[in-house]
Every structure is written in C-alpha cells, then in structure tokens.
Amino acid sequence: MNDKSVKRIVLAALFAALTCVATMIIRIPVPGTGGYVHPGDALVILCGIFLGSVPGLLAAGIGSALADLLGGYFIYIPITFVVKGLVALLAGLVYQKATESGMSRYLAVVIGGVIDIIIVAVGYFLPECGLYGTAAAAASIIPNIIQGVSGLILAVVLYPVLHKALKGIRSAA
Secondary structure, three states: OOHHHHHHHHHHHHHHHHHHHHHHHOOEEOOOOOOEEOOHHHHHHHHHHHHOHHHHHHHHHHHHHHHHHHHOOHHHHHHHHHHHHHHHHHHHHHHHHHHHHOOOHHHHHHHHHHHHHHHHHHHHHHHHHHHHOHHHHHHOHHHHHHHHHHHHHHHHHHHHHHHHHHHHHHHHO
C-alpha cells in the first residue's frame, strides 16, 4: 500500500469518526418519535464532497451507522447506512459534475443539502411505515426535514473552512 492510499483511508476514517461524533454530540429529541435532530447531516454531505462518491458513501454510512450502534438505535443501523451513504454518494457526484462543468462549488454544496433533505425524509419514512405504521412514520417527516435544512446550512458554513484546511491533504492523497 502506498502513501496515497494510506492518506485516503485515514481521511475517510477521520470523516467517519467526525460524522459519528457530530451525530451524537448534539441531540435535540423529537417528541413522539424517539428520534433526534443532530448536526451529523452536514458531515454526511461533506463526506461526499471531500472524499468523492464511493469513499464518501462508506465514511458517511459507517459514521452514521456507528452513531446508531453506540446510541442504542440498533434497528436503524442498516437503514442509516443506506440512507446516509446514498446522500454522500449523490452529493459527491453532484459536486464532481459541478466542478467539471464550472458550476459554483457552493451551489453544489447547496444541491447536496437539498438531496440530503429529500433522501433522509423519504429514506426513513418508507422503512418506518413497515416498522411503526404510516401515521407514526409521517410524524418523523418534519423533524427529518428540519435536520436536513440544518445540515445544509452547517455544510455551507463548514465547506470553505474544510476546503481550505484539507486542500494540502487531499492533493497529497
């Protein structure tokens, strides 16, 4: 394994850990659903943007699923891995296409946030219909949208800081 591969793996592991911590450190409980709103979605979006689509999928999926594991939300581990991984994958693809086509990178981050809002709301609603029934699943839509909007805002704020900080690391990786 060469130095570039090791750096990529370490950066992906760092993003997975940051995603887990961001998901667990600030939890705003959602009454009636047993869930919580958290800033982890910002890191999920940024996983795709800074790591690329497939490594971002793995880092976001693993970091978010690990938060479910450590937080005792065992039934959500596979759901979270798929949903958050898909968000990072799509955010990474959008960002890549944006940079190749000359579109604003900030606009690409915003689009990644919109993708997050949609995928998270739908991605949890569908399995929760089977787990808890449609009415209970519908109760989590608004909190998931709020979480997505806060993730979008935080991703836009963190993007320039991380872009600058990771510039040397990513070019070496």
